[in-house]
Amino acid sequence: xxxxxxxxxxLAGVLLLVVSNAINFGPExxxxxxxxxxxxxxxxxxxxxxxxxxxxxxxxxxxRMPGLPFTYKRxxxxxxxxxxxxxxxxxxxxxxxxxxxxxxVYAFGWKTLLLNLTQSAVTALYILGLSEAFYHYDQLNxxxxxxxxxxxxxxxxxxxxxxQQVSPHFLFNSLNSLSSLISIDPAKAEKFVEExxxxxxxxxxxxxxxxxxxxxxxxxxxxxxxxxxxxxxEGFQVDIDVAEGARQYLIPPLTxxxxxxxxxxxxxxxxxxxxxxxxxxxGSDRLAVVNNLQKRNITLPSVKVGLANIVARYRLLxxxxxxxxxxxxxxxxLLPLIV
Amino acid sequence: MTLFIxxxxxxxxxxxxxxxxxxxxxxxVLGHAESIKSAVQWLQHNPIPDLIFMDIExxxxxxxxxxxxxxxxxxxVLPPLxxxxxxxLSRSTASTTC
Numbered sequence: 001x002x003x004x005x006x007x008x009x010x011l012a013g014v015l016l017l018v019v020s021n022a023i024n025f026g027p028e029x030x031x032x033x034x035x036x037x038x039x040x041x042x043x044x045x046x047x048x049x050x051x052x053x054x055x056x057x058x059x060x061x062x063x064r065m066p067g068l069p070f071t072y073k074r075x076x077x078x079x080x081x082x083x084x085x086x087x088x089x090x091x092x093x094x095x096x097x098x099x100x101x102x103x104x105v106y107a108f109g110w111k112t113l114l115l116n117l118t119q120s121a122v123t124a125l126y127i128l129g130l131s132e133a134f135y136h137y138d139q140l141n142x143x144x145x146x147x148x149x150x151x152x153x154x155x156x157x158x159x160x161x162x163x164q165q166v167s168p169h170f171l172f173n174s175l176n177s178l179s180s181l182i183s184i185d186p187a188k189a190e191k192f193v194e195e196x197x198x199x200x201x202x203x204x205x206x207x208x209x210x211x212x213x214x215x216x217x218x219x220x221x222x223x224x225x226x227x228x229x230x231x232x233x234e235g236f237q238v239d240i241d242v243a244e245g246a247r248q249y250l251i252p253p254l255t256x257x258x259x260x261x262x263x264x265x266x267x268x269x270x271x272x273x274x275x276x277x278x279x280x281x282x283g284s285d286r287l288a289v290v291n292n293l294q295k296r297n298i299t300l301p302s303v304k305v306g307l308a309n310i311v312a313r314y315r316l317l318x319x320x321x322x323x324x325x326x327x328x329x330x331x332x333x334l335l336p337l338i339v
Numbered sequence: 340m341t342l343f344i345x346x347x348x349x350x351x352x353x354x355x356x357x358x359x360x361x362x363x364x365x366x367x368v369l370g371h372a373e374s375i376k377s378a379v380q381w382l383q384h385n386p387i388p389d390l391i392f393m394d395i396e397x398x399x400x401x402x403x404x405x406x407x408x409x410x411x412x413x414x415x416v417l418p419p420l421x422x423x424x425x426x427x428l429s430r431s432t433a434s435t436t437c
Contacts, residue, residue, distance in 0.1 A: 180350035183357065233349045235373070235398055270347065270374040270398035297375060297400025 018044040046093035054082045058131030086120035157309035177231045198223040206253035215247030235269035241280040249337035252313045258306045259289045268294040287335045343388040347373040347398040374398040379408045391415045
């Protein structure tokens, strides 16, 4: 909700209270008409100052401690600040009113202090309640928008991955290598065909699941890498070091394929300066994909889109801790392992 | 006739050499390079071959970068571009965007 509307609602509340006070004036009051008006104006100012200051405290605390999990902490702290603040303002307000109306309404003492504190507590409670209501409404809207955006990215990613399945580039490159192998080394050609069919088997069926086991994805990657290694020779070196136990973790299908493809697409793969890619588990909760950075001499529409897709997919799965590190010599992607 | 081959995939290279041998035993392959770097190196320090076979995708970039770094005075044979290769060649700058 727009900030202006929120303040307007508060103002309406103030006016409501002032009006209710005005109605309370009876014919037996000793104040003149002018005095009554001044009284109401001071009352209005007093209440407005109270409402606005508590609201401001609420908003300030929302900036300092944002987020749903901190709601109670936020409210308690805002409350702890607001109540003394309000009590002070109320006291000042009452003093002004007394001075103005010559009504000995105000007598300093424990009873009045207690009364003030109680009133402050109640006011703080409902103004902070209002503030938090606005806050949560805004957060909800924001979350909805983000969800829609993530769903859109996810859909795009699925579409891209589908396109990739029928993408001619990988197919023709592989067939090219195969065609050379047939006359040069028939045994290797046979092995190549087997690995190639494994790759396509996985590519064509993996789009249906949201998650697959790390074990299955790694088996696929081994076949995929076999094809790439046949193509690039010693220019592409891969080292996969994942413990048996980690194979049961889950991962969105084709995540690793995208990372490997990116590495090969954007880095030099010469035998003089080979591309070295490593996949290994880091700790018990993350999978690392690291390659030495030796960027190729081109301007391709970049890595960013593919990586953004991966980040979005993990966020949708509620595991948003994908970390991407780029140094001068190394490119690292850290993926959370899902149980 | 002397030839030079610029190709980063070893399989492609071997196959080409084999095919050339079958076509005409008089053809001599002077050497090969797998990257822009090594191709430029070779071309700067060796006599011009009669013919150059050049692949587009090399280990460290696209072959057109070679023209930016060295004056190539021999005829070049490029691989056929498929209809899926949406490359625009700019002759004046010998650069390409795909």
